Amino acid sequence: MPFDSLARFGRGGKIVEEQEKVEPIIDEEEIVAKTIRNRMSVRKYLDKDVSQDLVSRVLEASRHTPSAGNYQPWEFIVVRDVNLKNDIVEACYNQNWMKNAPVFIVACMNCRLAGAVYGERGLRLYGIQAVAAAIQNMLLSAQSMGLGTCWVGAFSEIVISKIMQCPEYVRPCAIITLGYPDLGCTPHAKKHNKNEYIHYEKFGQTGQLKSVIEEKSPTFIKLE
Numbered sequence: 001m002p003f004d005s006l007a008r009f010g011r012g013g014k015i016v017e018e019q020e021k022v023e024p025i026i027d028e029e030e031i032v033a034k035t036i037r038n039r040m041s042v043r044k045y046l047d048k049d050v051s052q053d054l055v056s057r058v059l060e061a062s063r064h065t066p067s068a069g070n071y072q073p074w075e076f077i078v079v080r081d082v083n084l085k086n087d088i089v090e091a092c093y094n095q096n097w098m099k100n101a102p103v104f105i106v107a108c109m110n111c112r113l114a115g116a117v118y119g120e121r122g123l124r125l126y127g128i129q130a131v132a133a134a135i136q137n138m139l140l141s142a143q144s145m146g147l148g149t150c151w152v153g154a155f156s157e158i159v160i161s162k163i164m165q166c167p168e169y170v171r172p173c174a175i176i177t178l179g180y181p182d183l184g185c186t187p188h189a190k191k192h193n194k195n196e197y198i199h200y201e202k203f204g205q206t207g208q209l210k211s212v213i214e215e216k217s218p219t220f221i222k223l224e
């Protein structure tokens with residue numbers, strides 16, 4: 001079945017109608033595309049527990065993630081304990097909506113593994129990419145099972161490390177909230193029109209892209 005992509009918002013905040021018909025190649029492709037399309041950050045959860053079996057299935061998705069040199073530099077801490085969750089929420093600058101989610105998964109980078117062969121590049125890039133890819137695999141796995149998630153990155157790393165009793169070489173990168181989404185949840189994030197960020201053969205700036213970059217970020221921080 002072909003599907004119509006939704007009306008999208010352009011980078012400048014203007015609505016851009018993207019009437020693109022995409023023919024699925026095979027049924028499986030349509031299922032995957034739908035899962036990717038329907039995932040959204042869920043910040044309202046039903047008062048309903050998630051079974052350990054489902055949590056295990058979500059975690060299983062992390063195993064199939066690519067990583068540089070196949071070092072698999074990730075660690076995940078599953079948290080259900082209410083007191084621990086409250087401490088975590090506080091460390092997330094009191095994002096109190098998180099408390100409704102019955103399960104948190106604290107996604108960490110194992111810096112020993114990440115830096116083992118690739119040194120600084122492993123620590124600053126490959127390791128973070130691998131953890132991020134594992135997180136996305138889990139978000140999509142949860143979505144495919146009717147569960148809702150949110151990727152939470154705003155937190156004090158020092159405090160989360162302390163709460164989780166992480167050794168020095170384990171860096172908390174994100175917290176995933178997991179639960180059954182409240183039926184009232186609707187997607188609201190504006191998505192860029194892909195014409196604005198996809199380039200062919202060489203990087204080319206459209207006038208629209210240039211104006212948005214100038215408006216949103218006139219300078220950039222160059223890392224050493």
Ligand SMILES: Cc1cc2nc3c(=O)[nH]c(=O)nc-3n(C[C@H](O)[C@H](O)[C@H](O)COP(=O)(O)O)c2cc1C
Binds near residue numbers: 039040043151153189
């Ligand atoms: C690295 C990262 C950090 C994020 N941190 C937070 C956060 O601290 N709190 C929150 O509510 N959402 C957070 N999000 C979710 C984003 O706000 C959300 O993905 C974005 O607005 C797009 O919406 P969507 O996920 O529904 O497509 C984070 C997402 C990423 C990838």
